[in-house]
Amino acid sequence: MAIITAPGTVRVHLNGLKRDDSGRNGCHGGREKNGPRVGVGSSQHSRHETFEQPPMYVAVMTYVGYGIVTLFGYFRDFLRAVRIEKCNIAQEREDQKDFTPLYQDFENFYTRNLYMRVRDNWNRPICSLPGPVFDLMERVSDDYNWTFRFTGRTIHDVINMGSYNYLGFAENNPDFLKTVADHLQKYGAGVCSTRQEIGNLRMHEELEQLVADFLGVESSMTFGMGFATNSMNIPALVGKGCLILSDELNHTSLILGARLSGATIRVFKHNNMLSLEKMLKEAVCSGQPRTHRPWKKILIMVEGIYSMEGSVVQLPEILALKKKYKAYLYLDEAHSIGAVGATGRGVTELFNVNPADVDVMMGTFTKSFGAAGGYIAGRKELVDYLRGHSHSAVYASAMSPAITEQIIRAMKCIMGKDGSTEGIRRIRQLSENTRYFRSRLKELGFIIYGSDESPVVPLLLYMPGKVVAFAREMLARKIGVVVVGFPATPITEARARFCVSAAHTRDMLDQVLHHLDEVGDGLCLKFSRRVFSSRPEL
Amino acid sequence: MALGDCWKQLSWFYYQYLLVTALYMLEPWERTVFNSLLISVAGMAIYTGYVFMPQHIMAILHYFELVQ
Numbered sequence: 001m002a003i004i005t006a007p008g009t010v011r012v013h014l015n016g017l018k019r020d021d022s023g024r025n026g027c028h029g030g031r032e033k034n035g036p037r038v039g040v041g042s043s044q045h046s047r048h049e050t051f052e053q054p055p056m057y058v059a060v061m062t063y064v065g066y067g068i069v070t071l072f073g074y075f076r077d078f079l080r081a082v083r084i085e086k087c088n089i090a091q092e093r094e095d096q097k098d099f100t101p102l103y104q105d106f107e108n109f110y111t112r113n114l115y116m117r118v119r120d121n122w123n124r125p126i127c128s129l130p131g132p133v134f135d136l137m138e139r140v141s142d143d144y145n146w147t148f149r150f151t152g153r154t155i156h157d158v159i160n161m162g163s164y165n166y167l168g169f170a171e172n173n174p175d176f177l178k179t180v181a182d183h184l185q186k187y188g189a190g191v192c193s194t195r196q197e198i199g200n201l202r203m204h205e206e207l208e209q210l211v212a213d214f215l216g217v218e219s220s221m222t223f224g225m226g227f228a229t230n231s232m233n234i235p236a237l238v239g240k241g242c243l244i245l246s247d248e249l250n251h252t253s254l255i256l257g258a259r260l261s262g263a264t265i266r267v268f269k270h271n272n273m274l275s276l277e278k279m280l281k282e283a284v285c286s287g288q289p290r291t292h293r294p295w296k297k298i299l300i301m302v303e304g305i306y307s308m309e310g311s312v313v314q315l316p317e318i319l320a321l322k323k324k325y326k327a328y329l330y331l332d333e334a335h336s337i338g339a340v341g342a343t344g345r346g347v348t349e350l351f352n353v354n355p356a357d358v359d360v361m362m363g364t365f366t367k368s369f370g371a372a373g374g375y376i377a378g379r380k381e382l383v384d385y386l387r388g389h390s391h392s393a394v395y396a397s398a399m400s401p402a403i404t405e406q407i408i409r410a411m412k413c414i415m416g417k418d419g420s421t422e423g424i425r426r427i428r429q430l431s432e433n434t435r436y437f438r439s440r441l442k443e444l445g446f447i448i449y450g451s452d453e454s455p456v457v458p459l460l461l462y463m464p465g466k467v468v469a470f471a472r473e474m475l476a477r478k479i480g481v482v483v484v485g486f487p488a489t490p491i492t493e494a495r496a497r498f499c500v501s502a503a504h505t506r507d508m509l510d511q512v513l514h515h516l517d518e519v520g521d522g523l524c525l526k527f528s529r530r531v532f533s534s535r536p537e538l
Numbered sequence: 539m540a541l542g543d544c545w546k547q548l549s550w551f552y553y554q555y556l557l558v559t560a561l562y563m564l565e566p567w568e569r570t571v572f573n574s575l576l577i578s579v580a581g582m583a584i585y586t587g588y589v590f591m592p593q594h595i596m597a598i599l600h601y602f603e604l605v606q
Contacts, residue, residue: 065560072568117563144565465562524554 049271049311049451054462054527062462062492069464073113088146089116110486114464119145121471121483127154129172130163132503136480155478159508161498162482166339166455167426168503169370169410180405187401195387199398207404210411211375215345216355219384220377222407223392224399226334226364227253229374232392234301234330235261236385237360242297243283245276245327247313249306254332258301264289270309273317276300280325298327304336304347304363308489308497310450310458312340315351319358328359338368339455344414344427350453369410371403430455430502433509437500440513445526449495457498459516459525466523467494473523477515 079085089112092102103112120141128135136155139148163170174181183203193199204222211220223229234257238244242263246254248270258265266283269275280298287294300322302313313331322329333346341349346363348355355361360382364374376386387393414423434455441448447460461467464485471483485494500509520526556562561569599605 061558065558068572069560069563072564072572114563117565463558463560465557465560469557469562523557 164367226374304333
C-alpha cells in the first residue's frame with residue numbers, strides 16, 4: 001500500500017482488431033528473434049521458439065503491395081461515389097446520406113476493397129465430414145467474387161489441413177459412434193431448457209465428473225459453447241476494482257469477457273515474463289489508479305497454445321510469478337487440451353506442474369474432442385460459485401445429449417477407460433505427425449512460427465498477392481488450407497495456418513509437403529535464411 | 539524451342555511481378571491502368587535521361603577539368 005510519488009497512469013491497451021507490429025518479444029537485433037528471455041527461473045526443458053524475421057525486401061514489398069491495393073481501393077470508391085460504377089455492397093439509403101456515415105471507417109473500406117476481391121478463398125462450403133480428407137463444393141464467380149454460383153460438381157478427397165481435428169475424433173465410423181447414436185435415440189437432439197431449470201441430465205453430471213478426473217482437479221463445469229464459456233464466465237470472476245493482465249495475443253473471447261467484466265485491463269507482451277513481472281510489481285506497488293487502494297484481485301489470462309502463432313505459454317515461470325505476487329491464473333487451453341502432453345492432459349502435463357496450481361482451467365471440446373462446448377475446472381468452491389453466478393450457466397441452454405456423449409466417449413478413449421489403446425495411439429500419432437511436419441517444413445526453407453510441440457503450424461506468406469495465390473494453388477492441387485491475413489494477424493504477417501491431425505497418415509503429409517515444395521518454389525515463398533541440417537549433432 | 543522457354547521464363551517473371559505488387563488481386567483493367575502508368579513514367583524517365591545525359595556528362599567532365 002505504498003503511496004507512490006509519480007502519478008500512475010492507467011494504460012488500457014486495446015488488443016482488438018488492429019495490432020501493431022512493435023510488440024515482438026525478446027529483442028536481439030538481427031534477423032532472428034529468439035523466444036523471450038525468462039524473468040523468474042526457467043523450466044527444465046528449454047522450449048525453443050523462434051520467430052524468424054524475413055529479409056528486408058519482403059517487408060518493403062508487403063507494404064508496397066498493400067499501398068497499391070489501397071490506392072486502387074480509393075479509386076474504385078471514387079468511381080462508386082460518382083456513379084460510374086455500381087455499388088454492390090451495403091450503402092446508406094438516399095434519405096440517410098446526411099446522417100452519421102455508417103460505412104466510411106477503415107474496416108468497411110478494407111472489406112469493400114480488399115476482402116471482397118479475393119473472398120473465394122474463405123467460407124468455402126464443404127459437403128462431407130471434416131476428417132483428414134473432405135469434399136468441397138465447387139463454386140465460381142462471374143463478377144469478381146461479388147456473387148457465387150455452384151457449378152454442381154464436388155471436389156472429392158481434398159486433404160484437410162485446416163480443421164482443428166487434432167486427435168481425429170471428427171469421424172463417422174459407426175462402431176465408434178454407437179453410444180452417441182444410442183443416446184441420440186434415447187434423449188433426442190435438444191434439451192429445451194437451461195441447466196438450472198429442467199435441462200440437467202445425468203450425463204451432464206457424468207461428463208463433469210469425467211472432465212475433473214481427466215484434468216486432475218476437484219470439480220468442473222461444462223457449457224454449450226466454447227466462446228461463451230470465456231466471455232460469460234470472466235465477468236462472474238472479476239469485476240470493477242480488479243486487474244486483468246492479459247497476453248497481447250489473447251483470443252477475442254477472452255478480450256470480450258475481460259471488457260464485459262468492467263475490470264481494468266493491462267496487456268503484457270506476448271509470452272514475455274519480464275513484461276509481466278514489471279506489470280505485476282507496478283500493480284502491487286501502486287494499486288488502483290487515482291485512489292491507490294490495493295487491487296481486489298489480479299488475474300493473469302493466458303492461453304495454452306496460441307492458435308495464430310503456435311507458441312506455447314511459459315507455464316512454470318508464470319506460476320512462480322503468480323505465487324510471488326499473489327495473483328490468480330486463468331489458463332485457456334482451447335488448443336492444447338488433448339493435443340500436447342504425454343497422455344493428452346494439456347500444458348500442465350507438458351511442463352510437469354500440478355494442475356491444482358492453476359486457479360481457473362478453461363478449455364473447449366471443439367478442437368481435440370470433435371464436439372462443441374467448453375468447460376471450466378478448478379477447486380470445488382470456484383465451480384460451485386460459477387454454477388450460480390455465471391450468465392452461461394444460468395441462461396444458456398444445456399449441451400445436447402449427443403454432443404455430451406461424443407465428448408464422454410472421446411475422453412474415455414483418451415484416458416484409456418474404454419479398454420483399448422486407441423487414445424494413446426492417437427496422441428502418439430499426433431505428436432509424431434507434428435514433429436515430422438514441422439521439421440520437414442523447416443528443412444524446405446519456409447519460415448514457421450511457434451514451438452516444436454504445437455500441432456498448429458503457421459507458415460508465413462507476408463504479401464497479400466501471395467496469400468491469395470497460395471490458397472488457390474493449393475486448392476487446385478486438392479489440399480485445403482486456411483490462410484489468414486489482417487485483421488486476425490498483424491498487417492505484415494499474413495500466414496497460412498496448418499493444423500496437423502492424428503488422422504493424417506504419413507503418406508498424406510508427404511503429399512502435402514511435396515505440393516508445398518512445388519508451390520513454394522513457384523511462388524517464391526521460401527524466405528528462411530537459416531541453414532537447417534537434419535543431423536545437427538554431426 | 540528456345541523461344542518457347544524464353545516465353546515461359548518471361549511469363550513466370552510477370553507472374554512474380556503480379557504477386558509481389560499485389561496486382562494479382564486486382565481486375566484485369568486495373569492491371570492495365572497500373573502497368574500503363576508504370577510504363578509511361580519509366581518511359582518518360584528514360585527519355586529525359588536520353589535527352590539530357592550528354593549535357594550532364596559534359597558538365598561533369600568540365601567541372602573536373604578533364605575537357606575544356
